[in-house]
Amino acid sequence: MLIRFADKDIQPQANERLGFMKSFVLCLTKEAPLRRVFDSVLFFLFLCFWGLISAGFSAAADSTSSQVQKDHPVEVFLERTKGGNSQFYIPESANLLVGSLGDQNWEVLSYDRPELVSVLRHNAPDFIFTNSDLGAVLQRYLHYKHLLSFKNRVSTDAGKLSGSLIVISKNSNIQNLDELAGKKIGRLATSSMAGWKTAVGEATARGFTTQDFFRRIQSFPDNEEMINALINGDISAAILQGCHYERLPVGLREQLKPLEPREFTETRCLSTSELYPAWSLLASPKVPEQMQMKVLGTLKNERALSEFGEWTAPAPLRDVYALLKRSGDELIDEFEPETWTDLLWKRYPTLFVLLILFGLFIHDRLVVKEVAKQTALVKEGLRKQWAIEKKMETWERASIVSIMSSMVAHELKQPLTVIENYTQSLISRQKQGSGVISEEMLSFVLPKIEKSVLKAIDIIDHVQGFSKNRPLVLKPTDISKLLSKVTADFQAKNPEIKLQKNFAPGLVIDGDEFELSIAFLNILKNAAQAMNGQEAPEIEVSSAPAKEEGFVRVSITDNGPGLKPEEIENLRNPLQTSKADGLGLGLSIVRAIAERHRGSVRIEAGQTKGLSIVLLLGRHVECEDLNSNSGEPAD
Secondary structure: OHHHHHHHHHHHHHHHHHHHHHHHHHHHHHOOHHHHHHHHHHHHHHHHHHHHHHHHHHHHHHHHHHHHHHHOOEEEEEEOOOOOOHHHHHHHHHHHHHHOOOOOOEEEEEEOHHHHHHHHOOOOOOEEEEEHHHHHHHHHHOOOEEEEEEEEOOEOOOOOOEOEEEEEEOOOOOOOHHHHOOOOEEEEOOOOHHHHHHHHHHHHHOOOOHHHHOOOEEEEOOHHHHHHHHHOOOOOEEEEEOOOOOOOOHHHHOOEEEOOOEOOOOEOOOEOOOOEOOEEEEEOOOOOHHHHHHHHHHHEOOHHHOOOEEEEOOOOOHHHHHHHHHOOOHHHHHHOOOOHHHHHHHHOHHHHHHHHHHHHHHHHHHHHHHHHHHHHHHHHHHHHHHHHHHHHHHHHHHHHHHHHHHHHHHHHHHHHHHHHHHHHHHHHHHHHOOOOOOHHHHHHHHHHHHHHHHHHHHHHHHHHHHHOOOOOOOEEEEHHHHHHHHHHHHHHHOOOOEEEEEEOOOOEEEEOHHHHHHHHHHHHHHHHHHOOOOOOOEEEEEEEEOOOOOEEEEEEEEOOOOOOHHHHHHHOOOOOOOOOOOOOOHHHHHHHHHHHOOOEEEEEEOOOOOEEEEEEEEOOHHHHHHHHOOOOOOO
16 A cells, blocks of 8 residues: 555656656757757756656665565464364464464454455455365465465375265165255255365266255254254255264264265275365465465474374365366356456446447347348349249240140041041032032031031130130049040050059049140150150059048059159159150149149159159039949949
8 A cells, every 4th residue: 555655646746757858858849950969968868867766766666665565464364164173273273374474464364164255355365274175266266376285194195185975874775876866965054175065076077967966955053963864864865074974973873874985095084075185275476485485394294283184285276176167166156257248247337238239239230231131132032033933834834835736636636527527528519510518418517517616726725725824614524534535545555555544433523624634644654754665564543532532533653663762852843854855844734734723743652663643633512412422432
């Protein structure tokens, strides 16, 4: 504090000197050139003089600081303990430390663990006697130097000294530590590293969380009350500090049994947990090295403490810190450095809130910008997809028209042949001069010609209607009869292919015979191409009521080589084909016709081999009564 006051006294004088220097420099810039040389020399001498004065002030401040450091008392903090031998040898060790300071002022303060943690957050003492858990945290976060570790008489290693022994009732059916998870466990209210925390470390090392394993923990003021609760069945197990079990009366120990007891060569006491260092002496980083060496020389191997043990070289505390970190100990939260967000929130909450709001505003702007960008990309993608779909639709219709042309040629032959025959007959009669053609003959011939002309016009209208996507004019259509007609025509053109027909009668739907014929014929042609060059090609065509109510099922299956599952999946996409020179429009045409008839198309692998195309077509509602009386589908 004295140094700070000295700084405040010096500051006004320094400001006055700086003000004079500033005025002097400004004055130099206004003088004549010949005068400036002389004034520059004076200015240089003045700077030297000012530097000497500043050095004097600094020396005075250092002297004051040294005096303050010398007059400041050496603070020694003790962690107060209420049980065990530590309540004797820790205060005695503090007395020996103070005795080594000679005429140095000193101050010894003793605190319970909660008080000690609270005080350490605001005031760092020169020396502190504490358990290894707090020592590990001070070493890591406050950079305390670990000087000594205490080794008692029952141990040969200060690093393998402190542990916990979990005991259960003699008649308990608990076999191992894992079975203890979630049960009611007792602990001493005053135990820290020795006992409680080492037990936590053992549980977390096995994969349990502290909250799950010790969710029913109960604190007791002393061992006697805790052991009575265990014997009475109020708790399932009790956590004892290291070596406390061995100090219990023989009669009491006969009613208890250790859970998973382990023996260590470093100590004569049983332990359930691993062993860790116990009491430690630490020094603040501000303590001079000379003073640290004096304390070490006094306490190390001091024979006055031989009744309890001795201070030895410091045992590593890294395992202790790892235990605390793994189990999420509250000491970590108490001393871990605060983040910049924590500091802002505690010191400048309004600024912190404004920063958050500003960050949210920036995030909102970025999100809006990104959403707009993605929306534009989606719109562009949809536009391109729409264009592709329109082009595909055009291709599909062009392909259908191409397919229709072959059917049109076949279908038009019949009406054109009728027209030609009757016309030729009339012309022949006229040329032969057999007289005027009778009215009776004209009445017979002209309706025949008119009917054939109308049929040809209807066929042409179907082709034009599909290419221009006109709505269908649906009429009751017997699917089985239509399949019989299409398969008969197909068989006539492909006599080498064996057709197996299995048609259920009475399957009437609202449909368009011409388009449905195109769909069936397209599937048959694809099947024939798939079996090209194959011996004994065979196609099975069947119709039956579908499981889906109100639908007719048409199945066309070939015995070709078939396709792999991924190839079948690929065929469900438009413009996909298994043919090297195909456009992938055939199944798209079939799918389009099926959808125009309130149905769908499925592609399935054959039961043995080949491929099966299944069409589901919507049934005519008015014909349900007719279909219900049509009998069972044929096998």
